[in-house]
Each structure stands twice: as C-alpha cells, then as structure tokens.
Amino acid sequence: MKLPGQDAIARQADEHFVTYKVKLPRKLVEHPFRQVAKRLSIALLVLVVTAVIVYADHDGYTDNSDGSVDLLDSFYYATVTLSTTGYGDITPVSDAARLTNIFVITPLRVLFLIILVGTTLEALTERTREEWRLNRWRSALRDHTVVVGFGTKGRSAIQTVCATGLRKDQVVVVDPSGKAIEAATAHGYAGVVGDATRSDVLNRAEAYRAKQIIIATQRDDTAVLVTLTARQLNRGAKIVVAVREEENAPLLKQSGADAVITSASAAGRLLGLSVLSPAAGMVMEDLISQGSGLDLVERPVIKAEVGKHPREMDDLVVSVLRGHRVLGYDDPAVGGLELADRLITIVRATPATHVAPDARPLPRD
Template sequence: MKLPGQDAIARQADERLVTRRIALPRRRVEHPLRQVTKRVVIALLVLVATALIVYADRGGYTDNSDQSMDLLDCFYYATVTLSTTGYGDITPVSDGARLTNIFLITPLRVLFLIILVGTTLEVLTERTREEWRLNRWRATLREHTVVIGFGTKGRSAIETVCSTGLKKEQVVVVDPSSKVIEAATSYGFAGVLGDATRSDVLLRAEVQKARQIIIATQRDDTAVLVALTARQLNRKAKIVAAVREEENAPLLKQSGADAVITSASAAGRLLGLSVLSPSAGMVMEDLIHQGSGLDIVERPVIKAEVGKGVRETDDLVVSVVRGHRVLGYDDPAVGKLQLMDRLITIVRVTPHTQVAPDMRPLPQD
C-alpha cells in the first residue's frame, strides 16, 4: 500500500538520479581564489565609498561619545551599517543625512550583503541552474547525433562528422565509464553515463529524436544489443556500427544497423596492402585520415554536370549514389548524371580547404 505523495517523491528521486547521470559541457569559470579576491576587492570598494559618502555629510551625523565625526568614525559607521550591526552610537540627525541613508547607503548595504553571501548563494543555486540547463537541453535537442562509446573509434567518428559543420551541442556521448564521460564533456559534448543496451539510458540521450547513431562499443555482442534497442526506439535514424569480427556484421545489420564497419578485417587488409604495395598502403592511409592530403567525400551533382558522363566532371568520381543504390564509376547503369544523384569523389585537402555542409566525408574506421 502506497502512502499519499509516495509517487511524487519517487519521481523527484528519479529526476535527481537522471540529473547526476547526464553531464552537460562545463562553462569556463574563474579560479576560486580569483573569484574570492575579486569579491573582497568589490566589498572593500563599497565600504570605502560608503565611508566617503558619510564623511562628505559628516555634519548631519552625531556621535554619542564626542559629538564629532572624523574619518575613522565614518569608516566605523560604514562598517557597522553595511554589516547590519547598527550599535546606535552614531546616528544620522539631519534630513540630508537620512535621505542619503535611504537612497545611497541602503542600496550599498544590499550590494555588500550580496557580495558576502555570493559564494553561498552560488552553491545553493548550482543544482537549480544545472536542472534548468538540463531541461532546456532536452527541449531544444533535435536531429542530433548519438555516439555509443567514446574510445578511439568513437572520437575519430565524432571528429569526422564535426569537420563537416556539425555543432558540438548536437552530439551526445553515451558510455558506462564516468571518466570517459568527463573526457567527453571536456571536449564540449554532452554525456550520458550508463549502459547503452538499456532503453532508459538511450532515452536519457534523447535517442528517439536523434538523426544518426554511431555505435563504437568495445564488444560485438554489446553493439548488437545496442543496435536492437536503438532501432526499437527510433525507426528513422541512420545507425552506423563498428564490429571487430567480420562474421558479426550480418547479425548487426539484422539488428537494425544501416552500415557496419569491420575494424579488424579493415586493418588487416590495410596491413596486407602495405606489404604488397607500400605506396598503395600510404594512399589508403591518407584517405582514412580526415582533413589532410586526400579525402573521400560525398557531394550532390551540380546543374552544370547534369547530362554528362562520370569522366566528364572535374573531380575524381569513384561511385555514384542514385536512390538507394551505390553504382561504381564504370557501371553501365550510371549512364548520364542526373540532378538527384550524389557523387563520391576523392579531393585534395589543403590547410585552407573547408568541407561544405553538403559534402559529407564517408564513414571511416
């Protein structure tokens, strides 16, 4: 039997737990010692300003001890006034001094108190601000990229995608290691701590609203379970996964992955090619490394190329994407280029070259 309000308490506890498992990129903050020093300096400036205001109108104040106000008395009055101690031994008696207290010294007192308790207020409001940031992040996150695993493959995949113009705010990293999530947030990505094979973890990453999902886990069986769960939550997202063993690739495609990269066999083929032809191996390695030398990109057909053959374009075309088919450059079915075609080309990248948003580097591992 549940007690009244027990469901609400449970929901609040779940929300606090979710907040601890979602890490947003930290904003750059000053060193604590520098923050304290700055606040102390501001507090002293407020104290000096108050004392000078009182000294300028010292004739409107009375001191019960000697009936006169010197500079030390003004600083004493400013200190006890700003700290709200108020012993009453020095009081404003003239109308001008009382108006000054109302319109000048009272706002300075409030400012002084805010400075003194600023650190405490910051600590108390930190969790509120973090929850507000989390709610705002959830509300604005759409068409983003979810990366499962932030190892070497995951980081390389993110770098490749971000090089085309994808903002870091549109990337969410999911990993079971807290240290890995801290590393991801230090790069500027949002992180979700947890096991990606669980649907509740993927829901925290808003996978149901994601545009593309990159699975770069350490184990093939984990990748299969993640692909099954992700496809169940999001039927439209493009899922690209990496596996170590080639025999697991068909199983991963059956689980819902649109493309599967076999890392072990790809590395083995590159090693073999490098042995047979070191120059060819160097070219392939250059193509794999994004942003330098030669890059392989996908771009749309421009109007000037419509009706031309593959070899009549200015770029080195290796394949043509037509609908859901990928045709080789020498495939007779290519014929003449059409407006809706996309070309997979090899381009030379220079330090000043920027990849346009519609020129997407192909998935590499």
C-alpha cells in the same frame, strides 16, 4: 540467444548505475571556490573603504561610550552599518558626515548586500537554471548526432563529422564514465552519463529524434545491445557501428546497423597495404583523414551531369550509389548518370569541399 557478457553487463548496470545525468557544455569554467573567494575579497574591500571614509571624517561622528571615534571604532561602525545591524552607539553628527552616509556609505551598503545576497541566490538557483537550460536544450534538439563512447574511435568520428560543418551543439555523447563526459563537455559537446544499452539513457540523449547514431563502444557484445536498443527507439536513424572482430559484423547488421566498420581488420589491411606499398598506405591514410590532403565525399548528381558517364566528370568518381546498390565507376550497369544518383568522389580538401550542398563525408574506420 544470450550474448556473451550480457549477464555481466546487466549486473554492472544494476550495481553501479543508479542515476542518469545529462551534462551540457559550460561557457564559463571557473571553480566555485574561486568565485566565492572573489566575492569575499570584494566585500572585504567595501568594508575597508567604508571604514577609511569614516575614519577620515571621524570628528563628525560621536561615540556614546567615550565621545571620540578611533580606527577600531571606524571598522566597528562600518561593519554594523554595512550589515544593516545599526546599534546606534556611533552616529554621524556633522552635516558632512551625514551627507557622506547618504551619498557614499548607503551605496556601499547596497553593494555589500548585493554581493552577499547574490552569492546565496546563485547557490540556491543553480539547479533551477540548469533545469531551464536542459529543457531549452531538449526542445531545440532535432536531427542531431548521438555518439556512444568517447574513446579514441568516438572522438575521431566526432572530429570527422564536425570537420564537414556539423555544429558542436548538434552532438550528444553517451558514455558510462563520468570523466569521459567531462572531457566531452570540455570540448563543447553535450553528454549523458550512463549505460547506452538501456533505453532510458538513450532517451535522455534524445536518440529517438536523432538523424544518425555512431556506436563506438569498447566491446562488441555491448555494441550489439546498444544497436538493438537504438534501432528500437529510432527506426529512421542512420546507425554506424565499430566492432573489433569481423565475425561480429553480420550480427550487427541483423541488429539494425546500416554500416559496420571492423576496426581490427581495417587496421590490419592498412598495415598490409603499407608493407606492400608504403606510398599506397600513405594515400589511404590521407583519404581517411578528413579535412587534409584528399577527401572522400558523397554528393548528389546535379542536372548538368545527368546522362554523363562517370569518366566524363570533372571530379574523380570512385563509385555511383543508385538506390541501394553501390556501382563501380566502370560498371556497365551505370551507363549514364541519373538525377537520383549519388556520387562518391575524391576531391582535394579545401574549405569549399565542406560547404557543398547535400554533400557529406563517407564513414571512416
């Protein structure tokens, strides 16, 4: 079956997507022209200092043309000396001038050459250093989170998972927009510019080694294709997908998604709840905002809690995860808690909430 818009997506990829590029976050954000201007300023300062030193002791120098050294001759001598040209028409003749050349002008010459050569070498080795950084990043990347789409939903999802302790270097953003990836790298995330429906793009994001994949594309048909590709590359990753229309959720499930969040219907239900009870709407908004007020947290059962009923717990237990079933706290099938169970609880958002062992937040809309 051919999905709606699949041909358009393929044509767009063939026409506009020529290369795939991985961008790593930079610690130093300085414009190249600014760096060159700064180094040129230092080089000119070295030149001026050298000319002033020569002119201050111009009696110790001789010029083959007229015998005397003026200010112009001093700048001329500084230029040919620092550039190691050395025509020999102006030479130091006094002991003081020769000592100055040895202990002052020679170090300035070395500094001048370092500035010029350093700028050239940096330009020539930039690509090599980027390749080295990229290879080191790939070799160290394991059990990371891949986020497809850096729009409003994608950014909110990243903020939520990072609020629970996930490091920024464990997040890789995939988006076809170069500007979106630049925004992601500015926030400290690695980024891949490209169409995530293509397996080679997801491979560049190391999706086959990812622990979880969040798909937050703008179109539902694109989300289906990305889910199919991601599941083919990684059978064990947890894939969470956001779609606009609820009727597309079963198709995403069949494509390999572990959880499907219907953004349009979820927002509509929250609106309806807020109309019926503004206070209840505020509580729900608080629950889906990680790190403030109340948080929904999934955590394992500890040994001291085995055999207890969910109502006997200190935490406010909402549901019990037993195997692949989600049981309500008042479900008779729950009985006593088992060591293999996991609890979905409502807790007060504090720093301690995010450091509990093996605890993680629930997927947000």
